[in-house]
Amino acid sequence: MTSDREADHSRRTTVSPGPDLDAYLARIGWTGERRPTAEVLRSVHRAHAVGIPFENLDPVLGTVPSLAVADLEAKLVRGGRGGYCYEQNTLLAAALRALGFRITLLCGRVVLGAGPGDVRPRTHMLMLAEVPGEPTPYLADVGFGATGSLLEPIPLVADAELHDAPRRHRLVNTPHDGPLAQWELQSHTAEGGWEAQYAFTLEPFEAPDFEVINWHMATNPRSPFQHRLYVQRTTADAHLSLTGRTLRVTANDGTRTERELTDGAEVLRVLAADFGIRLPRDTRLPE
Numbered sequence: 001m002t003s004d005r006e007a008d009h010s011r012r013t014t015v016s017p018g019p020d021l022d023a024y025l026a027r028i029g030w031t032g033e034r035r036p037t038a039e040v041l042r043s044v045h046r047a048h049a050v051g052i053p054f055e056n057l058d059p060v061l062g063t064v065p066s067l068a069v070a071d072l073e074a075k076l077v078r079g080g081r082g083g084y085c086y087e088q089n090t091l092l093a094a095a096l097r098a099l100g101f102r103i104t105l106l107c108g109r110v111v112l113g114a115g116p117g118d119v120r121p122r123t124h125m126l127m128l129a130e131v132p133g134e135p136t137p138y139l140a141d142v143g144f145g146a147t148g149s150l151l152e153p154i155p156l157v158a159d160a161e162l163h164d165a166p167r168r169h170r171l172v173n174t175p176h177d178g179p180l181a182q183w184e185l186q187s188h189t190a191e192g193g194w195e196a197q198y199a200f201t202l203e204p205f206e207a208p209d210f211e212v213i214n215w216h217m218a219t220n221p222r223s224p225f226q227h228r229l230y231v232q233r234t235t236a237d238a239h240l241s242l243t244g245r246t247l248r249v250t251a252n253d254g255t256r257t258e259r260e261l262t263d264g265a266e267v268l269r270v271l272a273a274d275f276g277i278r279l280p281r282d283t284r285l286p287e
Helices: 004-013 021-028 038-051 069-077 085-098 207-219 264-273
Strands: 102-110 124-130 138-140 169-174 182-188 194-200 230-234 238-243 246-251 256-260
Touching (some): 021 038, 021 069, 021 085, 038 138, 085 138, 085 207, 102 207, 238 264
Antiparallel strands (some): 102 124, 124 138, 169 182, 182 194, 230 238, 246 256
């Protein structure tokens, strides 16, 4: 007879099936040679970043997104939806592993928009991707919903710049109290300076860690993702963002336009037309 402890261990150690790589690559429009090279990593990362929108509709509508790969494929790959960082990067990690890359999940502390002395919890999912035969791993992240997000992976090298056109990024080491070095991703602004996005160490995180964080971010009454809509999409010539009912379009040259949507019905129309997000016909957004 199986004990409760043995049954629990079995549940925790069950290996999930691999991703449907054909369907995923078709979703992001990628048709290259399936080998674990730096060029494949770069091009798959960019194709995902522009192919699948960032959105937090599930928490806003009162549900917790599943991080099971099969569920992510049903939603993000086949369902005409996007997702937030845990969904996006779990899906990317599964695909990159299937392509032969070694992936280590990390957790970052968002510093974008933080005030002096603010200490936010580590809630952002990102990853290190190792290319066989290369000594330096890459920071990969397709789930940071902001204009300063990475379009391509960046080598883990302090002070080296990445020109992931039309954006520019760099990684720097920043001081903090702790035994591990702290890294900070920075994005180059239209004004010519560098703006911090998030900080992280190389402490590995596992999928169960993000199950807990995902639940917290989707259900905690103080979580911004539960109360306000955040949607992002990157196109060839602009970055679109929808925060609540405020629609912003930032062109590649940094110019920005902004307008307020009138009601939930217009939000749903914009989600479909501008962000490519398909929702059931009876969806009603909170007022």
